Amino acid sequence: MEPITIRRATVEDKPALLQFEQGIISAERPYDPALKAGPINYYDLGQMITHPDTAFFVAVSGGQLVGCGYGRIELSKPISKYDRYLYLGFMYVNPEFRGLGIIQRIMEEIKKWGIANGIQELRLEVYSGNASAIKAYEKAGFEERVVEMRMELN
Known part of the structure; x- marks a missing residue:
């Protein structure tokens, strides 16, 4: 297996990212x-x-994109401890590359970027039924904060 590198995404990566x-x-x-x-x-x-x-950020192996994730600076509600936070999303790894710590490496790059931009808090959303993702995020240090609920009216 080729080495896996992490770099910033470019517009040329868009076709793979759409997949x-x-x-x-x-x-x-x-x-x-x-x-x-x-x-x-x-x-x-x-x-x-x-x-x-x-x-x-994207993960690349042998010239092929194999994973990705992003961090976006968001404004917090006025009641929050910090005025801004870093929202993490689009965490994905090709199935054949899972289990290699790629998401953790991408999150580390996002964290470094956030710290360089004065951010002190990370947030993300995960479906409550997605036990494997919840477990992975808890292992990375995240803790559950809010459970969003919904209902249809028809």
Whole structure:
């Protein structure tokens, strides 16, 4: 196996990232009955890659993208301890590369970027039914804070 490197995403990475996005959506559909049927997109990848308040990283092996994740600076509510936080998202690794610590390496790069930008808190969202993701995030030091609930009215 080729070495795995972590670097900032570029607009040239967009085709592979669009495929990763569909992998995420496929994995999350069973946890979210509110997602509409058919093709959907979560992200504006061009903006995410180029926006100054977002750090989008990719993992590369043998010239091929094998994983990704981003951190985006967000404003906190006025009641929060910190005025800004770093929201993490789009955490994805190709199935054949899972278990190699790629997401942890990407999160470390995002953390470094956040610290360099004066950020003191990380947040992310994960579906409550996604036990393996919850376990991985808890292992990385995250703790549950809020459970969001929903209901349909029809």
